Amino acid sequence: MPVITVTQINRYIGSILKNDRNIQGIMVRGEISNYVKHFRSGHVYFTLKDSESAIKAVMFANSAARLKFAPEDGMAVIVSGSIGVYERDGAYQLYVNDIIPEGAGAQGAALEQLKRKLQKEGIFDTAHKRPIPAMPKKIGAVTSLSGAAVRDIINVLSRRYPLGEVYAVNALVQGEGAPESVCRGILRAEAAGCDVIIVGRGGGSSEDLSAFNTEKVAYAIYNCKVPVISAVGHETDFTIADLAADLRAPTPSAAAELAAPDISMLYEKIGILERRYEKAALAVLDRSTDRFVALNARLAAQSPENRLKLTGEKLSALNKRRDAAFLRYMDRLERQLGEKAARLDSLSPLKVLSRGYSLVYKEDSLLSSSESLKKGDKVKITFGSGGAEAEITDKW
Amino acid sequence: MTRLGQIVSELEKGDIPLEKAVELYGEGVKLSAECRKQLDSAQIKITEDDGKAPSEE
Numbered sequence: 001m002p003v004i005t006v007t008q009i010n011r012y013i014g015s016i017l018k019n020d021r022n023i024q025g026i027m028v029r030g031e032i033s034n035y036v037k038h039f040r041s042g043h044v045y046f047t048l049k050d051s052e053s054a055i056k057a058v059m060f061a062n063s064a065a066r067l068k069f070a071p072e073d074g075m076a077v078i079v080s081g082s083i084g085v086y087e088r089d090g091a092y093q094l095y096v097n098d099i100i101p102e103g104a105g106a107q108g109a110a111l112e113q114l115k116r117k118l119q120k121e122g123i124f125d126t127a128h129k130r131p132i133p134a135m136p137k138k139i140g141a142v143t144s145l146s147g148a149a150v151r152d153i154i155n156v157l158s159r160r161y162p163l164g165e166v167y168a169v170n171a172l173v174q175g176e177g178a179p180e181s182v183c184r185g186i187l188r189a190e191a192a193g194c195d196v197i198i199v200g201r202g203g204g205s206s207e208d209l210s211a212f213n214t215e216k217v218a219y220a221i222y223n224c225k226v227p228v229i230s231a232v233g234h235e236t237d238f239t240i241a242d243l244a245a246d247l248r249a250p251t252p253s254a255a256a257e258l259a260a261p262d263i264s265m266l267y268e269k270i271g272i273l274e275r276r277y278e279k280a281a282l283a284v285l286d287r288s289t290d291r292f293v294a295l296n297a298r299l300a301a302q303s304p305e306n307r308l309k310l311t312g313e314k315l316s317a318l319n320k321r322r323d324a325a326f327l328r329y330m331d332r333l334e335r336q337l338g339e340k341a342a343r344l345d346s347l348s349p350l351k352v353l354s355r356g357y358s359l360v361y362k363e364d365s366l367l368s369s370s371e372s373l374k375k376g377d378k379v380k381i382t383f384g385s386g387g388a389e390a391e392i393t394d395k396w
Numbered sequence: 397m398t399r400l401g402q403i404v405s406e407l408e409k410g411d412i413p414l415e416k417a418v419e420l421y422g423e424g425v426k427l428s429a430e431c432r433k434q435l436d437s438a439q440i441k442i443t444e445d446d447g448k449a450p451s452e453e
Contacts, residue, residue, distance in 0.1 A: 135397070142447075145444060145446075145447075154440070154442060157440060158440040161440075162438035162439055162440040163434070163435070163438045163440075164440065164441075165440070165441040165442070165443065166440065166441070166442045166443070167443045167445065168442065168443065168444050168445065169445040169447045170444070170445065170446050170447035170448075171447050181447060184447060185445075185447050188445055188447060189445075192443075192445065263435055263438070266397075266431075266435055267432070267435060269397070270397070270400070270428050270431050270432060270435075273400050273401060273404050273424075273428060274424070274428050276404045276407075276408065277400075277403060277404045277407050277420070277421060277424040278421075280404065280407035280408045280417075281407055281417055281418075281420070281421040281424075284407065284412060284414060284417035285414065285417070288414040288417075
């Protein structure tokens with residue numbers, strides 16, 4: 001035979017208990033004793049007993065924090081939870097997630113059961129919750145038309161949201177036939193074209209609220225095609241209608257405030273839109289002006305006037321080039337002339353005379369031969385510098 | 397109000413011709429004035445329904 005450990009046996013027993021549906025998710029009636037709340041962890045420990053037997057119970061801090069009353073020794077209660085094993089001590093105990101005072105009667109337990117059933121059926125699913133329209137046209141109010149709730153709703157809406165229409169459907173909110181009346185009211189408001197419906201009543205005792213704790217009303221709210229705001233004036237406890245509704249309001253006035261925006265906000269919104277389109281239109285205008293200026297500049301560049309100016313500029317540049325070219329040409333001519341003059345100068349007869357040659361004139365004509373000369377002729381002689389008169393004494 | 401929002405976003409796109417912008421701006425001015433008038437003159441309407449089933453009437 002195999003040997004197993006204590007831990008193994010406790011863990012095994014624990015798994016058996018966990019898989020036994022008869023002791024999981026159960027409700028147990030009994031009386032609280034040895035109630036202790038651990039001051040640091042917030043966990044709650046007690047013994048649940050009846051006349052013959054007792055069971056240890058533990059409620060962890062997160063569940064204990066949700067309790068709407070303070071349990072105490074001797075209190076008759078209905079506890080919901082599951083049986084499990086506390087491995088360290090090898091003890092089985094009741095793990096509690098909710099405690100309902102038995103004072104609330106069997107009715108309380110039944111309500112708890114109904115809540116759990118509807119929860120399982122998905123009636124409270126957050127995924128099913130629809131948003132409230134931003135600007136509803138027709139707001140349904142399903143409540144007693146002789147009660148304070150409808151006056152509160154109308155007062156709030158006429159002050160805050162006079163744009164809308166209130167479609168108020170009379171419904172019995174307590175007593176016999178109340179659930180059916182509320183369901184019919186929801187259908188009537190839906191059929192009238194409401195785009196959001198407030199269902200509720202002013203405060204009342206928990207018996208007065210029983211219509212809002214019925215399966216019928218829960219389904220009517222769940223199946224309604226438009227969003228439903230619950231307004232069951234009861235701050236502390238959530239009714240089933242509250243859980244099924246798309247939005248829960250603590251009072252009918254609060255429901256009216258949640259159903260529609262305040263008109264001052266609408267004025268503000270228009271103001272914001274006005275500023276935005278002013279700004280956007282100005283921006284478009286600015287951009288158009290810039291584009292116009294740019295195009296205008298390009299157009300001006302192509303104007304005949306401007307082209308004439310450009311041609312003029314080109315012409316004067318050409319003129320300048322021509323003048324400069326002419327001056328350069330003249331310079332060159334001058335230089336060439338200078339050189340030629342220098343060469344010419346070297347060929348001048350005066351230069352020849354300075355080298356020792358002389359010129360002989362007879363009666364002012366230059367002689368290049370002695371042929372016309374006779375003895376006794378007078379001649380003039382020009383030297384490189386100075387001159388003389390001479391008489392021919394002989395010739396050859 | 398919805399149309400006013402559309403006009404604003406169209407204008408804010410910016411890449412629209414000036415004539416279109418002027419036209420939208422004009423429409424915006426008209427619409428916001430209309431919205432304000434509607435708010436100013438709004439009067440809540442209340443309809444009562446006795447909630448009785450047809451057989452009860």
